[in-house]
Structures are given as structure tokens and as C-alpha cells.
Amino acid sequence: TQLLEQSPQFLSIQEGENLTVYCNSSSVFSSLQWYRQEPGEGPVLLVTVVTGGEVKKLKRLTFQFGDARKDSSLHITAAQPGDTGLYLCAGSYNQGGKLIFGQGTELSVKP
């Protein structure tokens, strides 16, 4: 069974702080996605990374794909209360497109 380990599971910080969420696997991904889920809603895609070493930026969010395509990180600069939510990484392992999700990171940003 392929697992995606995400850490930390919970994160509570003050507005303005920086944070990093990690997503790791022992297997190589063909692609990796990051989603954000708010209470009572479904996850919404933030980014897809495909190439090893790839870095993508979305305003204050920076996504990095490891060189070996086994890990990824999400860095948020100067977090705001609006960033509060559940962040999920999801990887595709070249097995007919099945997407495996990590356990999620619940982020709470306090004003």
C-alpha cells in the first residue's frame, strides 16, 4: 500500500508567521497536487507539480516538488486568518490515474 505522509497534522499560528507543510512518500509520483478544504466544502485544487525540482508560486504560497519526485512542500509566507483550512497533498503513481491523498494538515491562523 502506497502511503503519503503529511506533516504536521495540526498547526496553529499567529497572523504574520511563516509555515511549511511537508508531504513525503517512498514511491515516485508522476504528479502531485495540493488542495485546500474549508469546513462544509469539498477540496479545491491549489496547484499541480509534475517536474522534479519544480517550484510554483501562488501569491504567498510556494510549492516545491522534490528532485526525486518523492516529496513536496508547501510554504506560506505571512499567514493570514483567511489561510485557515485543511491542506491536502495528493499524488498520482502512474497506476491508471488513481489519486492518493495524504492525511491532511489542519491550519489555524489566529488574528
Add this chain to the structure above:
Amino acid sequence: DTAVSQTPKYLVTQMGNDKSIKCEQNLGHDTMYWYKQDSKKFLKIMFSYNNKELIINETVPNRFSPKSPDKAHLNLHINSLELGDSAVYFCASSQVLGLSTGELFFGEGSRLTVL
């Protein structure tokens, strides 16, 4: 105009009952999914259909039976509900590109509570 809509949003029922959740997508995608999110927020795939054909069937009790009457609809019927079935069930759709999965568009979820 909702892209992926599922009904009902909330479902409270007794153990042993049978219930269904319906899902429709208006994105023109070929592939639809059912995911189960447990109380720890872990999201696990249950089924995937491509153009009405079952392509992914994870280790799910056969009390769960998906049905896709056409590529825009994927319903989930659950027989003999058990306490452990309580969860939020998400429908999603995507346009699969080769061996990689494209963006998943999720519905708002159906929260099932079995008493």
C-alpha cells in the same frame, strides 16, 4: 452554476437502513469518483468510473454499490448501513490525461450519520 452537485447534503439514518447519494457534474468530464472522508479528515478513494465504466474499485464492502447511468451522473447506494459508515462522502470529477489524474473537482460533500 454548480459544477459538481451532490444530494443530499446531510443524511441521518438508523443502522440497517438503505440509503442513496446522487451526484451530477456539468463539466463534461469523462471520469467521476466517490471518496470517503472519515472523522480524522482522511480522504480515501472508493470508486472511479470512466464513461460509465467502473475502473477503480477499492476494498469497499459490497454493501456499497455505485451506478453511473451516464457520464454526467454517479450515484452511490449503501445497503444495511453500519455505524462505521458514518462519514462525509465526496463526489468528484476530472478529465484524466494519460496516466496522470487531472484536477479533481469536488462536490460539497454528503454527511452521513448512522445512529
